[in-house]
Amino acid sequence: MNIANVGPVTHRSWPATLHPGVVRVALLAESFLPHMNGVTGSVLHVLRHLAEAGHETLVIAPKAGDVTADLHGARAELLRSVPLPSYPEVRVVFARAARLGALLRDFGPDVVHLASPFVLGWQGLAAADALKIPSVAVYQTDVVAYAQKYGLPHATALVAGHVARLHRRATLTLAPSSASTRQLEELGVDRIRRWGRGVDAERFAPERRDDAWRERIAPQGQRIIGYVGRLAPEKQVDDLRALAGMPGTRLVIVGDGPSRPALQKAIPDAVFTGHLSGDTLASVMAGFDVFVHPGESETFGQTIQEALASGVPVVATGVGGPLDLVRSSVDGWLYKPGDLDDMRERVSDLVGDESKRRAFARAAREAMRGRTWEALTGDLVTHYQDAVALRRIDDNMLLRGGPRPSGLSASRTRGRWMRFVALGDSLTEGLCDASRMPAGQFRGWADRLAELLAHTSDVGPFRYANLAVRSRRVRHLIDEQIPAALALEPDLVSILIGANDLVGPAPVLPAIVAEVESAVRAVRRTGADVLLVTTFLPRRAAARLFARRFAAYNVELRRIAQEQGAILLDLEAVAEIGELPLWADDLVHLRSSGHRLVAYRAAEALGVPDAAALLGLDEALHADADVVRGGWLTRDALPWVWRRVRGRTAGDGIVPKHDGYVELPTRGDRESARTS
Structure with a gap:
């Protein structure tokens, strides 16, 4: 990629540390509105809470349609994009480095935030490097696993190599879970910090439960088993077929995506609501008795958090992000990956035991009280601080000729x-x-x-x-x-x-x-x-x-x-x-x-x-x-x-100045002297 025409920034010098005050953040999002997914949702939450803290933001993202949502004062630069042929909800931006460099130069950010970077993120990283701006790459999508799920074995190694190069090049990488941290480390990525996702515990709460909705969905008082997420192969929603026909239950599947037609044929008795959001989604989530999450390639699992905040026990596969969210035998169950009989048994255990289900529900709600987006965004600004300091170190090490x-x-x-x-x-x-x-x-x-x-x-x-x-x-x-x-x-x-x-x-x-x-x-x-x-x-x-x-x-x-x-x-x-x-x-x-x-x-x-x-x-x-x-x-x-x-x-x-021990007064010695 030619970045020779992206000259150094002359109107702004990057500080060694971020001092209290206004921080200017350029967020490059691989996915954005009007398409709503985990990446888009996280970006919107970060924009909101950065704005509430008085910081300034720029969003650079693919353009896929009109954006009418509140961006909380952020300046938006939406770039021409094309959809993936097999997955039109995913857009790809092929922006020139000069264009991205000009946008960054004009805004003058303290740090570049790369949200789930892959194509646009790599281009933005090149532009940020040319301008010597520190970068924070947020690992949110396991694209290596996605390549495997979509039957692209020859592309998997190429994708893994690209992910490794991108995150090694970024100043700092934020991983949402211990599993994703290990995955990145196995790819040779260094400088990894843990940064999860916040949850709106006011919106997602047990009080949102709508008994009228439950009556319509389960008129005979059945227990409602729910799933919320994208309906796509990588989410393994097809595994929910193992729950079909479970006595005294009703399966509700919330979401949309390329797999929906096939799923409706495979699970004809399930209720498919389509995509839901906002208060409507919160009400439906709180109406579940058990939430099931079958995906094995989740770096985190935001809908799991939302279910737990809603006071709903979770049954999830025991791999990836769920390992850090679900406390097995406390607020849910983790089943053996790929073992659908085990999944069905865990769901049956909660459906059939009301006292256990209620105890798990109370523990689930309590666990989510401290995981607010406000707190997580405060942590994010601290990571920005680290990235600014590390960028200066990298530049000095480059001059010295050593590795970072x-x-x-x-x-x-x-x-x-x-x-x-x-x-x-x-x-x-x-x-x-x-x-x-x-x-x-x-x-x-x-x-x-x-x-x-x-x-x-x-x-x-x-x-x-x-x-x-x-x-x-x-x-x-x-x-x-x-x-x-x-x-x-x-x-x-x-x-x-x-x-x-x-x-x-x-x-x-x-x-x-x-x-x-x-x-x-x-x-x-x-x-x-x-x-x-x-x-x-x-x-x-x-x-x-x-x-x-x-x-x-x-x-x-x-x-x-x-x-x-x-x-x-x-x-x-x-x-x-x-x-x-x-x-x-x-x-x-x-x-x-x-x-x-x-x-x-x-x-x-x-x-x-x-x-x-x-x-x-x-x-x-x-x-x-x-x-x-x-x-x-x-x-x-x-x-x-x-x-x-x-x-x-x-x-x-x-000779050594202290070749034997000398005794130094301790805090305990001084306190004893004061009280004697």
């Missing part, structure tokens, strides 16, 4: 630690961080982190050791620091090392990585946790000489963290770490503000509450007053070269 990190952090909370040992080189020793320290002594990020961990502990004592020494390499980690650390029996060990190896002549990366992995493995075998920290560089021309080495090394550290169960502090993914004001005059070490940033990012990775907010407070209270002294060449560069020529390092003769 998988996310802002891979933080996990393990528990409370009481014995922390820091390993590494000058960065962990704390060189150039002389904040509130006697002359000739340094503080550093590890010292600051130890204080934060101690502060969050209710019991003591909290013990901390720092075995890091300037100029140390990975072989020193193996030969000296790991044995000394294990002797202290820590429950948390931080490892930040490798930079001195990587800036040396012709480093053997596999050997360095193998040694680091063996160090991590040795600590993890004791049951202690490891905080593994990626290396990073200042944003200066000279650093580009080593950028590819550092990027390749960090890729291996991420792998080690995942395979060995370490907690990853991915500083390479923190864009601001490269900014020169955070670096000392020698442009090799961090100054106090840089060490503060690392300490609080580490605390965040370890699950310390409100670490980001505490960083802002710390910066405000302890602004650096670093003074530049002398020239970098004579003060820093030439002494370093002279030491190398003589085969010496700055760490010769230096």
Whole structure:
């Protein structure tokens, strides 16, 4: 696709983060009004709640007819489209990238939201990339399964490849369920966040039940089994034939689609209402006694949520989106996929047991109370925030020549630690961080982190050791620091090392990585946790000489963290770490503000509450007053070269500043002191 004529945006620069206020969102929808389906419904809900929160929106979608619905102030650009021959409700837009680029440039969005992207979504993604706009791709339609259902085995691999490329290219992907998350991960997609769907719990409610409608549909008091959805092969509505003729029941099928004529012939006793929406649909849904959902390719299952909100127990296939919605034996049943006898038995169980059905109905309604579109749209804006930050990281990584990190952090909370040992080189020793320290002594990020961990502990004592020494390499980690650390029996060990190896002549990366992995493995075998920290560089021309080495090394550290169960502090993914004001005059070490940033990012990775907010407070209270002294060449560069020529390092003769544990006061200690 030719995107050469989509020039960069000049009237607007994309922020590193979205600040409180108006967010401008361009939504590209693969499907839109007047055709109503799950994608269209989700887009309309998002438009409404973004507008209510004061944000501005643009909708770019296929034109399929007149749109009279309320778009909640959104500007709409509906593009010429053609219907799929076998499925006219689905429209395909073949828009030029220049056209999409012009629309985006004119609107100036903070983020591009791709709703169930495939054709238009791919074109919009190309335009957004050319303009360097962050993109959020919402995975909502399992088109791979659809290709299989429609008997296109040769196209399935092509479709899967396209889906994988599209979502890997997007800045961030939102998946609605654990099943869809696993599916995307198997396709090699990274940066996946969970984002479900909201439900209108005011419209879909038990109070909407219409006894007069029930009397017309089931005049002999039969129990009503209902289905709501598109009548198409991928929905497997044909499976409902297994429920035909069930004693004392009436089957009601709500919806329309290409399979309707065949279904009416196959299930002649069922009631087919056609497409329903709004209050009419809510009233019919609340009139069901049991809702059945047979589709096996659902990424979520919005009608399941609506049934549950209506106080109707659900019987659904035990695969895909329903797994996250239906609590088997609590508010419904999950049956074995493809086992229609099991489906019929589960439905029969609820139809024949009124007390169980009522208990399931109460549990179903209660489960949906917190799943409002308002709350989900608030979460969506947070995901937009992540995408904006990640886009900036991606651009920086592209300049450095490395692959993009998988996310802002891979933080996990393990528990409370009481014995922390820091390993590494000058960065962990704390060189150039002389904040509130006697002359000739340094503080550093590890010292600051130890204080934060101690502060969050209710019991003591909290013990901390720092075995890091300037100029140390990975072989020193193996030969000296790991044995000394294990002797202290820590429950948390931080490892930040490798930079001195990587800036040396012709480093053997596999050997360095193998040694680091063996160090991590040795600590993890004791049951202690490891905080593994990626290396990073200042944003200066000279650093580009080593950028590819550092990027390749960090890729291996991420792998080690995942395979060995370490907690990853991915500083390479923190864009601001490269900014020169955070670096000392020698442009090799961090100054106090840089060490503060690392300490609080580490605390965040370890699950310390409100670490980001505490960083802002710390910066405000302890602004650096670093003074530049002398020239970098004579003060820093030439002494370093002279030491190398003589085969010496700055760490010769230096011993660790805390080679044994020091005790730090905990929050519990301070509270005890106040009460005594």
